[in-house]
Amino acid sequence: MYAQLVETGAKRLKTLEEMSPEEREFQEKVDAETKIEPKNWMPEGYRKTLVRQISQHAHSEVVGMLPEGNWVTRAPTLKRKLQLMAKIQDEAGHGLYLYSAMETLGADRDEEIEKLHQGKAKYSSIFNYPTLNWADMGAVGWLVDGAAIVNQVVLQRTSYGPYSRAMVRICKEESFHQRQGYQILLDMMREGTEEQKAMVQDAINRLWWPALMMFGPHDDESPNSQQSLAWKIKRKSNDELRQMFIDQTIPQLEFLGCTAPDPDLKWNEETGHYDFGEINWQEFYDVLNGNGPCNRERINTRKKAIDEGAWVREAAVAYAKKQKQRAQEAA
Amino acid sequence: MTEAEALKEYLLRLADSDMILGQRLCELCGKAPALEEEMALMNVALDLVGQARNWYEYAAELIDDGRDADKLAFRRDAHNYRNLLLTEQPNEGYAVTMGRQFFFDVWHYFTLKSLAGSSDERIAGIAAKALKEATYHLRRSSEWVKRLGDGTDESHQHMQDAVDILWRFTGELITPDDTDRVMAEAGIGPDPDQLAKDWRGMVNEVLTQATLTPGAEDAWMYMGGKHGEHTEHLGFILAEMQFLQRAYPDATTW
Numbered sequence: 001m002y003a004q005l006v007e008t009g010a011k012r013l014k015t016l017e018e019m020s021p022e023e024r025e026f027q028e029k030v031d032a033e034t035k036i037e038p039k040n041w042m043p044e045g046y047r048k049t050l051v052r053q054i055s056q057h058a059h060s061e062v063v064g065m066l067p068e069g070n071w072v073t074r075a076p077t078l079k080r081k082l083q084l085m086a087k088i089q090d091e092a093g094h095g096l097y098l099y100s101a102m103e104t105l106g107a108d109r110d111e112e113i114e115k116l117h118q119g120k121a122k123y124s125s126i127f128n129y130p131t132l133n134w135a136d137m138g139a140v141g142w143l144v145d146g147a148a149i150v151n152q153v154v155l156q157r158t159s160y161g162p163y164s165r166a167m168v169r170i171c172k173e174e175s176f177h178q179r180q181g182y183q184i185l186l187d188m189m190r191e192g193t194e195e196q197k198a199m200v201q202d203a204i205n206r207l208w209w210p211a212l213m214m215f216g217p218h219d220d221e222s223p224n225s226q227q228s229l230a231w232k233i234k235r236k237s238n239d240e241l242r243q244m245f246i247d248q249t250i251p252q253l254e255f256l257g258c259t260a261p262d263p264d265l266k267w268n269e270e271t272g273h274y275d276f277g278e279i280n281w282q283e284f285y286d287v288l289n290g291n292g293p294c295n296r297e298r299i300n301t302r303k304k305a306i307d308e309g310a311w312v313r314e315a316a317v318a319y320a321k322k323q324k325q326r327a328q329e330a331a
Numbered sequence: 332m333t334e335a336e337a338l339k340e341y342l343l344r345l346a347d348s349d350m351i352l353g354q355r356l357c358e359l360c361g362k363a364p365a366l367e368e369e370m371a372l373m374n375v376a377l378d379l380v381g382q383a384r385n386w387y388e389y390a391a392e393l394i395d396d397g398r399d400a401d402k403l404a405f406r407r408d409a410h411n412y413r414n415l416l417l418t419e420q421p422n423e424g425y426a427v428t429m430g431r432q433f434f435f436d437v438w439h440y441f442t443l444k445s446l447a448g449s450s451d452e453r454i455a456g457i458a459a460k461a462l463k464e465a466t467y468h469l470r471r472s473s474e475w476v477k478r479l480g481d482g483t484d485e486s487h488q489h490m491q492d493a494v495d496i497l498w499r500f501t502g503e504l505i506t507p508d509d510t511d512r513v514m515a516e517a518g519i520g521p522d523p524d525q526l527a528k529d530w531r532g533m534v535n536e537v538l539t540q541a542t543l544t545p546g547a548e549d550a551w552m553y554m555g556g557k558h559g560e561h562t563e564h565l566g567f568i569l570a571e572m573q574f575l576q577r578a579y580p581d582a583t584t585w
Binding site for chain 2: 062065066068069072073074075076077078079080081082085086088089092093095096099134184187188190191192193195196301302304305306308309310311312313314315316317318319320322
């Protein structure tokens with residue numbers, strides 16, 4: 001998941017009559033659920049939207065390693081340390097996989113990463129929140145990966161073939177992460193000390209609302225959402241996905257014996273869904289625009305890694321060139 | 332020193348070196364020079380901590396004083412840690428990280444290769460599996476030492492500096508003490524002379540290919556890790572790594 005606000009360039013949807021023959025053929029293919037592949041013709045807006053969405057997703061995987069890296073050196077047991085390391089490794093793999101999917105659209109990984117470092121590209125706002133106690137590693141797995149899965153399960157049916165296939169693979173691993181995360185919390189709630197239980201509730205209190213924000217703004221009347229839905233890049237609206245997430249998460253929350261920091265949260269017999277309070281949208285846009293608790297640190301860390309690693313990458317290129325030359329001379 | 336005493340000591344050395352180097356690699360999460368390296372570093376770290384767990388579990392059974400693998404990893408202080416000093420050296424740039432890894436991997440590879448044929452079946456089993464991982468680690472770190480050594484002028488300088496900085500910690504890898512000798516005589520651990528010869532041979536070969544100059548064989552060597560006398564770094568590594576177990580001693584489940 002992790003793409004919250006993707007520009008499509010659309011002011012309003014075109015009707016089939018207004019489309020060029022190529023556009024119409026493309027739209028009919030999408031409507032018939034035929035996957036679009038890299039070599040197929042596609043509208044420029046579709047291509048650009050996908051590059052934005054997939055790169056946001058890839059950036060999120062990579063930046064998302066940082067809040068976990070914050071605890072991997074302090075994991076409390078060998079088992080938990082190994083689990084967290086494996087999760088982080090999976091995330092680096094997801095990043096690589098997604099950047100590759102993005103490159104099938106003619107985009108360049110280094111250029112997109114540069115945009116991230118310049119603050120021009122986005123990543124999920126959730127990773128701009130700090131991880132302050134060990135239970136955050138459980139809550140991130142459960143809530144953040146959980147929210148990501150809700151979105152990604154739907155994205156397995158996204159219209160672009162390479163992205164859809166990436167989602168199938170990534171979903172499998174993230175479901176595993178989510179169960180592991182929940183288990184961390186469950187073990188602490190069932191067998192932990194009072195201090196450990198307090199950690200769990202504290203983590204939920206801090207991460208609950210940011211997790212709900214992961215689904216993005218309300219999408220009534222948003223031209224971006226409507227265009228993405230028409231192109232079947234998105235398959236369900238932000239609000240639908242958010243509701244799905246809440247409906248499936250509250251029973252798990254109750255099973256833990258914890259509460260959500262939302263006084264308006266209650267089961268609605270009529271709708272068959274949970275009602276919940278309004279998200280603080282000011283905070284959402286603040287964080288998205290760079291003013292979250294950790295925005296600066298996250299980007300600085302990533303930028304520093306890539307900047308300071310320049311000589312390492314240059315050496316690898318120079319060495320490969322030398323090796324090639326030597327092989328040619330020897331031949 | 333009895334064979335039983337030496338065995339416990341030896342297992343802790345294997346475990347602690349894996350653990351501390353794995354911990355150092357964890358520190359690099361999100362800070363590697365490329366995403367591919369991010370994956371590879373965490374992969375190596377995962378192997379090492381996984382191996383540490385296997386050694387700790389066996390050590391805990393033999394020590395048999397109620398401590399489990401986690402207690403051995405997270406509740407012993409620096410003077411009881413038995414890791415090689417090399418493994419606790421900090422991540423001061425990628426050349427040092429790779430140099431540290433390479434010197435360790437050569438030692439690790441030949442040690443595990445010998446341990447895979449150990450007269451102690453449990454050790455042989457753990458080592459055989461670990462050897463597969465260490466073989467990959469060594470291939471990878473050798474390649475990086477060559478890339479950096481024989482890459483650009485800048486990378487050559489960084490890599491040579493790293494060799495020079497780390498060289499004084501390499502003597503400990505191939506200088507046997509009583510524990511090593513008792514293990515070798517029992518057919519449990521590697522023959523120290525052979526290990527030293529193999530280590531020197533491969534290190535010289537790779538450094539030569541990498542256009543790097545090794546340190547002198549008779550250079551002064553900083554030793555003591557195997558007996559619990561560490562550099563100042565280890566205390567801080569443990570303070571971070573053991574934080575939760577120390578801050579919440581009453582917690583029995585995590």
